[in-house]
Structures are given as C-alpha cells and as structure tokens.
Amino acid sequence: MRISEINYINFRNLKDNNLKFHRKFNLFLGKNGQGKTSILEAIYFSATGKSFRTSKNSELIRYGLQKTGAFIAYEDIVSEKSISVKLAGGKKEYSYNRKKVKYDGFHGKVNAVSFIPEDISLIVGAPGIRRSFFDYEIAQSNYDYFSDLKNYTKILKLRNKYLKEKQYTDPIFEIYQEEFIRLGARILKKRLEYVKNISILLNLNYRKLFDEKKELSLRYSCFLGEVKKATLEELESGIREKIRKNFSREKRYGYSIVGPQKDDFLFLLNEREAKSYASQGEKKSIVFSLKLAEIDMIIKEKRDTPIFIIDDISSYFDSIRKENILNYFNHRDIQLFISSTSDLGIKAKKFFIEKGDIHDGDKEC
Numbered sequence: 001m002r003i004s005e006i007n008y009i010n011f012r013n014l015k016d017n018n019l020k021f022h023r024k025f026n027l028f029l030g031k032n033g034q035g036k037t038s039i040l041e042a043i044y045f046s047a048t049g050k051s052f053r054t055s056k057n058s059e060l061i062r063y064g065l066q067k068t069g070a071f072i073a074y075e076d077i078v079s080e081k082s083i084s085v086k087l088a089g090g091k092k093e094y095s096y097n098r099k100k101v102k103y104d105g106f107h108g109k110v111n112a113v114s115f116i117p118e119d120i121s122l123i124v125g126a127p128g129i130r131r132s133f134f135d136y137e138i139a140q141s142n143y144d145y146f147s148d149l150k151n152y153t154k155i156l157k158l159r160n161k162y163l164k165e166k167q168y169t170d171p172i173f174e175i176y177q178e179e180f181i182r183l184g185a186r187i188l189k190k191r192l193e194y195v196k197n198i199s200i201l202l203n204l205n206y207r208k209l210f211d212e213k214k215e216l217s218l219r220y221s222c223f224l225g226e227v228k229k230a231t232l233e234e235l236e237s238g239i240r241e242k243i244r245k246n247f248s249r250e251k252r253y254g255y256s257i258v259g260p261q262k263d264d265f266l267f268l269l270n271e272r273e274a275k276s277y278a279s280q281g282e283k284k285s286i287v288f289s290l291k292l293a294e295i296d297m298i299i300k301e302k303r304d305t306p307i308f309i310i311d312d313i314s315s316y317f318d319s320i321r322k323e324n325i326l327n328y329f330n331h332r333d334i335q336l337f338i339s340s341t342s343d344l345g346i347k348a349k350k351f352f353i354e355k356g357d358i359h360d361g362d363k364e365c
C-alpha cells in the first residue's frame with residue numbers, strides 16, 4: 001500500500017497544503033516545535049480517523065478554528081483509491097472514493113503503523129493502554145474482531161447496568177449474560193491466537209535488529225488463569241464457570257469483574273517482565289520490534305503492506321540502532337514517513353518544515 005498524496009486543512013499548526021509522496025522513503029526535517037509530529041499525525045489521522053498522540057479530537061483543529069480535515073489518495077494491491085476524514089462540531093465524517101461512508105466502511109481501508117516516542121507507555125503504562133493497542137491492531141485486519149469487540153463493549157455496559165441496578169433476576173439479564181459469554185469467548189480466542197503469532201515475529205525482529213542474545217516474548221495474562229489453546233466451547237464454559245464462582249462478588253460490587261476487559265499483555269525479556277526489569281534502551285527496542293511485528297501481521301492478514309510512520313527517530317535511538325533500523329527498511333518494500341531534527345544520510349524525498357510550512361526538496365531518491 002502506498003499513499004501518493006495528502007491534502008489537509010486547519011490541521012494543528014500546519015499551513016494548508018497538498019504534498020506528493022515518494023513510494024518508499026519520505027523524510028520530514030525541521031527544528032523542534034515546527035510541525036514534524038503534526039504532519040505525521042495528519043497522515044495517520046487521514047488513514048485511520050484517529051490520532052496517535054491524543055484521544056481528544058478537538059486538539060487536532062488549528063487553535064481558534066472549528067473544523068479540520070485531511071484527504072489522501074492511495075493505492076492498494078488492487079487499484080488507486082482515496083479516503084478522507086473531516087472533523088467538525090465534535091463529529092467525524094468519513095469518505096471512501098469521494099462518497100460518504102460510516103466508520104465501518106472506512107476502517108481498515110488504509111493500514112498504518114506508527115511509532116512515536118510516547119509508545120513506551122505500551123510497556124510501562126497501565127493494562128488498559130495495552131488492551132486498546134492490541135484490540136485496535138487485531139481489529140485493523142480482522143473485521144469479525146472489530147464487530148465482536150464493538151458488541152461486547154455494548155453488552156458489558158448493559159450487564160454492568162443490570163448488576164448496578166440489581167436487576168439480575170430479570171430474564172433479559174440472562175440473555176445479555178449469554179451474549180457476554182459468547183462474545184467474550186470469541187475475543188479471547190482471537191487474542192490468544194494473535195499473541196501466539198505475534199510473539200514469534202516479535203522475538204525474530206528483536207533479535208535481528210537489537211540483541212541476538214536475548215529472547216523476547218509476549219504473554220497473554222487471562223482472567224481465566226493459564227489458557228494456551230482452547231476451543232470456543234471450552235472458553236465459553238470457562239467464562240461461565242468463572243461467573244458462577246464470582247457472581248456474589250459481582251452482585252456486591254455492581255459491575256462485571258470477569259471478562260477479557262480485565263486482561264493484560266505482558267512483554268517478557270529472557271522470561272522476566274520487561275516493565276520491571278528491562279533497561280530504557282531495551283524497552284524502546286521492544287516497542288519498535290512490536291511495531292515491526294505488527295507490520296508483518298498486517299501483511300499476513302491483508303496481503304498488503306501498511307504504511308509505517310516513525311516520529312523523531314534521531315532523538316529516540318542511538319546511531320547504531322538507527323542505522324540497523326534504516327538498513328532493515330532498505331530491504332523491505334514498505335512506504336515510510338520519518339521525522340527527524342537532523343538529516344539521516346539516506347536517500348529519501350525530503351520535506352522541510354518551518355513554522356508549519358512544508359516544502360519539499362527538489363531531490364528525490
């Protein structure tokens with residue numbers, strides 16, 4: 001997949017513009033505070049409908065204005081297409097090939113993977129950060145998961161409402177509960193499969209790029225205890241049993257204490273939890289390897305490459321790691337959007353950013 005062009009208006013500090021991209025390396029250069037992260041964010045926003053650094057959409061609109069929007073032309077393995085997102089009055093409007101669509105008709109059309117310095121929170125942050133990350137990643141290339149998750153979230157809210165209002169003798173509660181179990185089992189099954197597959201890629205990438213002497217793995221920490229391989233039926237009966245054992249507590253608390261919304265994903269470096277034991281440099285390398293593994297997973301599921309965004313590469317990695325990373329991409333057919341405060345000495349289409357104004361250098365690779 002390649003993005004050939006972007007148009008944006010009123011996005012952060014960026015001056016409205018139209019940029020044409022190179023098929024492979026695109027490098028955004030500028031001093032601090034000029035708009036490097038913002039242009040990468042505009043690309044990510046138009047591809048996915050969300051930001052990689054904030055959940056508050058209003059932050060994306062240029063100060064003092066009411067709306068923003070971004071449009072991209074891209075090609076996937078089949079043909080040339082376009083998508084766009086507009087944001088106004090707290091609402092988003094999506095389009096695909098210039099026709100308005102709902103989010104479902106937009107989601108996953110362009111696959112984008114981003115790496116920003118703040119992603120370290122995937123290791124050091126709360127479990128909710130990891131859950132949202134992996135949920136989004138799985139959903140990105142798996143529509144069933146996307147819809148199961150959406151329905152599960154609705155059912156969980158309803159189940160919690162009934163528990164809070166002590167309406168668990170209502171026959172409707174029983175129906176919700178069955179759906180809660182059915183969807184919960186489907187989510188667990190997919191997450192377990194995903195963790196198993198990505199863990200292998202994660203380790204391969206980590207060893208290849210950063211440290212061949214260590215073993216990196218991802219473990220799913222499940223509210224059901226240790227589950228390796230299980231059928232949907234086994235997972236359903238596991239959840240049912242767990243509810244039975246915890247139901248009096250759930251009634252007392254007034255919300256669901258069992259379910260995949262309680263689970264976590266643990267990174268283990270040489271079998272020790274990275275959150276507590278890995279060094280800063282190792283944590284950064286783990287997150288980067290995770291993003292590379294994510295790219296591989298998307299290729300496997302969608303049979304097309306996602307675009308990859310790397311923000312602030314020079315301040316994040318030392319020169320050896322940086323070189324390893326750039327070498328790695330020399331050999332892969334993936335479109336990259338990288339920002340840096342200093343030139344990287346690579347062949348790339350360069351974009352220079354000053355106070356939100358972007359112009360491209362004449363040289364292309």
Ligand SMILES: Nc1ncnc2c1ncn2[C@@H]1O[C@H](COP(=O)(O)OP(=O)(O)OP(=O)(O)O)[C@@H](O)[C@H]1O
Nearest residue numbers: 012013032033034035036037038059060061062063
């Ligand atoms: N909604 C907004 N409207 C206008 N300007 C904004 C908005 N949000 C952020 N800014 C400003 O845009 C400027 C560019 O921010 P950005 O994070 O893109 O810089 P950067 O080039 O990535 O800097 P650094 O190298 O420090 O990471 C900053 O001065 C920031 O305060």
Ligand SMILES: [Mg+2]
Nearest residue numbers: 036037311312
């Ligand atoms: Mg920045």
